[in-house]
Amino acid sequence: xxxxxxxxxxxxxxxxxxxxxxxxxxxxxxxxxxxxxxxxxxxxxxxxxxxxxxxxxxxxxxxxxxxxxxxxxxxxxxxxxxxxxxxxxxxxxxxxxxxxxxxxxxxxxxxxxxxxxxxxxxxxxxxxxxxxxxxxxxxxxxxxxxxxxxxxxxxxxxxxxxxxxxxxxxxxxxxxxxxxxxxxxxxxxxxxxxxxxxxxxxxxxxxxxxxxxxxxxxxxxxxxxxxxxxxxxxxxxxxxxxxxxxxxxxxxxxxxxxxxxxxxxxxxxxxxxxxxxxxxxxxxxxxxxxxxxxxxxxxxxxxxxxxxxxxxxxxxxxxxxxxxxxxxxxxxxxxxxxxxxxxxxxxxxxxxxxx
Amino acid sequence: xxxxxxxxxxxxxxxxxxxxxxxxxxxxxxxxxxxxxxxxxxxxxxxxxxxxxxxxxxxxxxxxxxxxxxxxxxxxxxxxxxxxxxxxxxxxxxxxxxxxxxxxxxxxxxxxxxxxxxxxxxxxxxxxxxxxxxxxxxxxxxxxxxxxxxxxxxxxxxxxxxxxxxxxxxxxxxxxxxxxxxxxxxxxxxxxxxxxxxxxxxxxxxxxxxxxxxxxxxxxxxxxxxxxxxxxxxxxxxxxxxxxxxxxxxxxxxxxxxxxxxxxxxxxxxxxxxxxxxxxxxxxxxxxxxxxxxxxxxxxxxxxxxxxxxxxxxxxxxxxxxxxxxxxxxxxxxxxxxxxxxxx
Numbered sequence: 109x110x111x112x113x114x115x116x117x118x119x120x121x122x123x124x125x126x127x128x129x130x131x132x133x134x135x136x137x138x139x140x141x142x143x144x145x146x147x148x149x150x151x152x153x154x155x156x157x158x159x160x161x162x163x164x165x166x167x168x169x170x171x172x173x174x175x176x177x178x179x180x181x182x183x184x185x186x187x188x189x190x191x192x193x194x195x196x197x198x199x200x201x202x203x204x205x206x207x208x209x210x211x212x213x214x215x216x217x218x219x220x221x222x223x224x225x226x227x228x229x230x231x232x233x234x235x236x237x238x239x240x241x242x243x244x245x246x247x248x249x250x251x252x253x254x255x256x257x258x259x260x261x262x263x264x265x266x267x268x269x270x271x272x273x274x275x276x277x278x279x280x281x282x283x284x285x286x287x288x289x290x291x292x293x294x295x296x297x298x299x300x301x302x303x304x305x306x307x308x309x310x311x312x313x314x315x316x317x318x319x320x321x322x323x324x325x326x327x328x329x330x331x332x333x334x335x336x337x338x339x340x341x342x343x344x345x346x347x348x349x350x351x352x353x354x355x356x357x358x359x360x361x362x363x364x365x366x367x368x369x370x371x372x373x374x375x376x377x378x379x380x381x382x383x384x385x386x387x388x389x390x391x392x393x394x395x396x397x398x399x400x401x402x403x404x405x406x407x408x409x410x411x412x413x414x415x416x417x418x419x420x421x422x423x424x425x426x427x428x429x430x431x432x433x434x435x436x437x438x439x440x441x442x443x444x445x446x447x448x449x450x451x452x453x454x455x456x457x458x459x460x461x462x463x
Numbered sequence: 464x465x466x467x468x469x470x471x472x473x474x475x476x477x478x479x480x481x482x483x484x485x486x487x488x489x490x491x492x493x494x495x496x497x498x499x500x501x502x503x504x505x506x507x508x509x510x511x512x513x514x515x516x517x518x519x520x521x522x523x524x525x526x527x528x529x530x531x532x533x534x535x536x537x538x539x540x541x542x543x544x545x546x547x548x549x550x551x552x553x554x555x556x557x558x559x560x561x562x563x564x565x566x567x568x569x570x571x572x573x574x575x576x577x578x579x580x581x582x583x584x585x586x587x588x589x590x591x592x593x594x595x596x597x598x599x600x601x602x603x604x605x606x607x608x609x610x611x612x613x614x615x616x617x618x619x620x621x622x623x624x625x626x627x628x629x630x631x632x633x634x635x636x637x638x639x640x641x642x643x644x645x646x647x648x649x650x651x652x653x654x655x656x657x658x659x660x661x662x663x664x665x666x667x668x669x670x671x672x673x674x675x676x677x678x679x680x681x682x683x684x685x686x687x688x689x690x691x692x693x694x695x696x697x698x699x700x701x702x703x704x705x706x707x708x709x710x711x712x713x714x715x716x717x718x719x720x721x722x723x724x725x726x727x728x729x730x731x732x733x734x735x736x737x738x739x740x741x742x743x744x745x746x747x748x749x750x751x752x753x754x755x756x757x758x759x760x761x762x763x764x765x766x767x768x769x770x771x772x773x774x775x776x777x778x779x780x781x782x783x784x785x786x787x788x789x790x791x792x793x794x795x796x797x798x799x800x801x802x803x804x805x806x807x
Contacts, residue, residue, distance in 0.1 A: 234499035241499045268499075287499065295532050298708070299730050301692050321708045321724060334499065338782065341694040342532055342725070343503055343523070346495035 113178055119402075120259070122220040123181060126174065133174040134159075134184060136191065137220070137256070139200050140230040140248025140266065141169035150191055158184050168263070169229045185219030192220065200252035208258040208389040208400075224400065225255040226263045233268030233285065240268030241334055242285030242351050247378065254385045259400035260392035261408075263360075264385075270310075270331040270354070277368045280405030281388075282356035283381060286332025286374075287347040288430070293322050295344040305339035332375075352430065353381050358406040358439055365441040369406075372437065375430040383425040391420040395459050411459040465650030466642045469628040473512030476631075479641050480555055481510070484592070487528045488557035489521035490514050496522070497782070515557060517624035520601055524700040524776060525562035526569060528554065529587045532697070532725045536583055536707070541717045546582070554591045557622065559598045560654060561605075561774040564612035565700035566591075568772070571765050572703045583723070592635070594620040597652045604775030606788055607655060609662040612772035614654040621652040662788045664769060665798040667759045675801045677755075681793050682747035688783055689746035693727030695777035695787070696753070701770050704728060728753055754790055 115125045123132040134154065151171050155163050160175025176184055193216070196202040204214040207222060214221055228251055231237065233244030244266045255262055263279040269286070276282025298321035306314040310333050313326040323344075332352065336345040352375045359369025373380070392400070395408040409417045414437045427433070468476060480486055488509045495503040504516050505523040535547045558566075566588070573584035595618035598607075607613040619635035630650040633639055667673050696702040706726040711719040726733060729749050734742045743749045761770035771787070778786045 238498050243500070285499075293533070297532065297693070297697070297725050297727070297730075299693060299727070301730075320710055321722075338497060339692065340497075341692045341697045341727070341780075343495065343497070343505065344532075346492070346503070347499060349494045 110178055118178075118181070120221075120223050121181075121185070121218070122223050123176065128175075130178045131174075132176045132178060132181065133164075133172055134176055134188075135166055135223075135227070136171040136173070136188070137196060137227045137252075138169050138171060139195070139228050139252040140245025142230070142232075142235075142245035142248075143195055143199075147171075147191060147195070150187075154184060154187065157187075166227065168227045170227045181219075182217075186217045188219050189216045192216070196252065196256065200249045202253040202256050204257065206257065208260055208393070212257075214257075220257075222257040222259050224259040224261045224402075225257070226261070228252060228255070228264045228266065229274055229279075230266040231268050231274040233266070237268055238338065239271055239334070240285065241287040241332070241347065242268055242353070244268045244274075244285065247283065247285075247381075250378070250382060251385055254382060255388060258389055260389055260396075260405075261403060262388055262392075262405045270333045272356075276354075276356045276359075278359040278361060279369070280358065280360070280409075281385070282359060282369050284354040284356065286352045286354050287334040287337070288332060288350065288352055288375070289330075289334065289336060289345050290348055291323065291325065292344045292346065295342045296322055296340075297342055297344070298322060299341065301339040301341065302336035302345055305335040309333070310335050350377065352377060355381065355384070357434075357437065358409050360404060360406045362404075364444055366444075367439050367441040370434065370437045370439055372434050374432040375428075377428040377431070380425060380428055380431055384421055387421045387423055387425070390423075391417065394420060394461075397460070397462050411457050413459070416459070464633050464639075465648050466631045466633070466645045467628065467648040467650075468512075468631060468645060470512055472645055473628055476641050476645070477509070477512050484553050484555040486555045486557070487525075488514070488596075489516040489519075491516050509557075512629075515596075515624065517596055517622070518599060520605070520774070520776070520779065522776065522780060523698055524565060524774065525556060525558040526565060526700060526702075528556055529566065529569070529591060530573075530584060530703065530705070530725075534583065534723050536721045536723055538720045539709075539718070547720075549586055550590060552590070554587075555594050555620075556591050557594045557596050559596050559601075559774075560615040561598075561607045561610075561612045561772040562700050563593050563595060563615045563617050564607075564610075564768070564772045565774070566593075567617070568701040568761075568768065568770055569703055571767075593618040594622060595652065597621060597623040598655050600655055601658065601775065602779075603659050604778040604786070604788075605655075606658050606660040606662045606773035606775060608658050608773070609660075609664075610771055610773035611768060612774075613656065621650075623650065623652060658773070660775070660788055662773065662791050663795065664758045664791060665795045667755075667798070671805065672798060672801050673755075673759070675805075676794065676797055677751060679797045679801070681797045682751040684793075685747040685750040685785070686745050688785055689729070689750055690783055691729050691731050691746045691749060692782065693730045694780040694782060695785075696727040696729055697725060698776035698780040700772050700774045700776065701757075702727070704733075728756070750790070754787070754794065757787075758791060758794075 109130045122135045155173045158176050158180040159173040164172040166172045228248040230244035230248050234240030264281045265274050265276045265279040266283045267274040267276045276284045300316045303314045303316050311329050311331050313330045315324050317324050355373040356369035357372035395412050487506050489504050490507040492503040504521040506527050509515055537544045537546045573581040621632040623630040632650050704726045705723045708722045743752050757771045758769050
């Protein structure tokens with residue numbers, strides 16, 4: 109058995125080192141966590157032929173196939189061509205002959221070219237869910253060609269509604285589908301079902317005006333969940349056709365400074381989300397002085413500072429009129445390493461081009 | 464006498480009709496459904512022939528045209544009052560046979576009930592002429608045949624829509640001029656003769672059986688399943704319950720308007736009396752009340768049909784997937800059980 113293996117190169121190739129010497133686990137991208145069920149037979153074939161017969165749901169919704177021997181990796185990669193071409197190239201429109209938007213020819217028999225941009229995860233969204241406000245995996249498929257292939261790291265989670273089952277609050281760039289509602293007072297019974305729904309399951313922004321028998325809303329703090337629409341027996345609340353998104357920035361787990369993300373954009377349209385993400389490679393490159401490191405996106409925001417991040421990520425982005433941008437963000441880390449926020453500037457990592 | 468209309472000809476006819484009538488039909492409101500990226504279909508004035516939704520059941524019934532969810536009855540100033548404006552312009556209401564039957568039920572409730580004619584309903588009803596939309600079979604929540612509301616002759620026009628246009632029967636000669644010069648054809652409307660869903664209503668004439676059925680544990684199921692939202696009765700083709708609400712315009716409580724707003728026996732507090740007492744404080748009791756009213760009380764009082772036309776909208780709209788048809792089935796089983804016990 110070969111005991112001289114460049115595990116870092118294999119990691120970039122989406123093969124993760126096993127505790128068993130010479131064995132690796134393949135991570136297959138499933139953008140938005142949704143693909144045709146026919147690919148499960150490919151997963152089965154991979155697992156039965158080269159893996160240990162088992163299959164694991166990756167925590168980022170990738171197909172994980174453990175127990176692949178180092179020697180078999182070329183065969184596995186050759187087999188992957190169909191999957192990568194059909195899912196990433198055809199379904200999502202990813203340009204496999206680029207890395208971070210720059211030309212770099214891809215050998216189709218060589219498997220995944222980069223690990224940086226992680227699999228985009230998504231809840232099932234309004235494709236199925238009665239709470240969902242948007243089609244999460246269709247959005248994931250639009251984002252996939254923007255962030256992949258790239259060595260710059262980004263973990264991107266999409267939740268179809270503010271219930272945030274898919275943890276947009278715990279990734280670099282979390283997207284939450286929100287709805288702007290229209291109230292039709294002429295259809296309102298004044299039964300108060302929406303008021304109670306908002307009180308029990310959302311942000312308590314509705315109140316029944318006893319004098320008019322109609323509902324009033326404190327629009328400032330509406331989370332855009334659509335519970336009022338769901339609760340109304342008469343269709344007096346409807347979601348507007350224009351879909352909106354909230355972006356939760358800089359959340360993460362980890363051994364050092366885990367934290368929940370904070371609101372970066374509110375009421376952004378899909379066009380704005382995609383335009384912002386088109387700046388992600390540029391921002392990451394700038395922070396790391398154009399040398400990709402194995403470093404997650406949230407840490408890059410820390411290095412640059414939120415103000416610089418905002419400047420670079422919104423560069424050239426035309427915001428929709430409803431879109432609100434955080435003036436500042438105050439994250440609150442779990443301080444596993446004490447004094448993380450007060451350590452001397454000299455001990456901080458640098459940002460920007462180094463002379 | 465029948466006509467075959469293309470979509471363009473249909474538009475021309477509609478345009479001519481709209482000069483003399485407000486034409487109401489089921490209309491699609493894209494993405495306004497209860498769930499994201501679902502549509503709402505409800506009654507509204509239609510401006511083009513293509514706006515008429517004929518191939519899918521509307522979420523809300525035709526009754527909304529005659530008795531809207533909210534309606535101003537009159538305006539008051541101290542001792543004086545003035546009725547809200549009489550709508551005046553006649554209405555041509557495109558409705559399936561079930562919705563036409565439903566208006567026969569509603570008319571009985573609003574007119575003459577308690578020795579009183581509801582002026583505001585009557586003035587609307589007198590403006591309405593039905594144009595029957597031939598039903599293409601509805602969906603698997605429909606049970607009009609069981610309720611005897613699948614056929615009707617209460618219409619001035621009948622339409623059989625298709626993607627290309629419509630066949631029209633002019634039953635009322637007064638409508639002939641709108642179709643002059645259009646290609647004639649033989650057309651007699653057809654009616655749905657069988658639904659996949661069948662409902663047989665139990666015989667509840669025996670007061671002892673009724674008494675025992677009221678106390679039967681079957682209703683308890685709804686204490687946990689029904690959320691008392693009232694979606695079923697708002698969507699019901701026949702339900703008429705409303706509340707009145709006085710809106711005061713400012714700090715003088717003697718100036719304002721009286722509205723009537725749809726209400727529902729399923730919503731908690733509907734039957735609250737002075738002293739906060741509620742006659743039916745649980746969802747199960749409210750469900751029982753509704754089911755008795757639909758399938759016994761109304762017919763016992765007014766005769767003729769039951770107070771359900773089998774349109775199935777309550778089933779379609781229930782957010783908790785409660786089926787009135789399944790409830791009636793459970794009632795049948797309970798009645799059989801009660802009758803067996805009584806004969807023992």
